[in-house]
Amino acid sequence: xxxxxxxxxxxxxxxxxxxxxxxxxxxxxxxxxxxxxxxxxxxxxxxxxxxxxxxxxxxxxxxxxxxxxxxxxxxx
Numbered sequence: 001x002x003x004x005x006x007x008x009x010x011x012x013x014x015x016x017x018x019x020x021x022x023x024x025x026x027x028x029x030x031x032x033x034x035x036x037x038x039x040x041x042x043x044x045x046x047x048x049x050x051x052x053x054x055x056x057x058x059x060x061x062x063x064x065x066x067x068x069x070x071x072x073x074x075x076x
Contacts, residue, residue: 007051014048014061021065031064 025041047053
């Protein structure tokens with residue numbers, strides 16, 4: 001069950017960040033291609049809709065739309 005929730009959270013994160021920046025899947029594909037990633041709008045849309053993407057994909061999207069991900073240790 002937890003894995004399903006993480007998948008939903010990851011989808012929401014990507015959709016939210018794209019919406020905040022008013023970036024469409026077509027625009028994202030172009031930005032990703034400019035960074036050297038081989039993605040097109042249809043595959044991006046499908047990956048995000050299904051929630052079937054790797055962490056590497058999340059990092060590539062973040063790099064393409066200029067987001068830094070910071071990690072915080074939960075034990076502190």
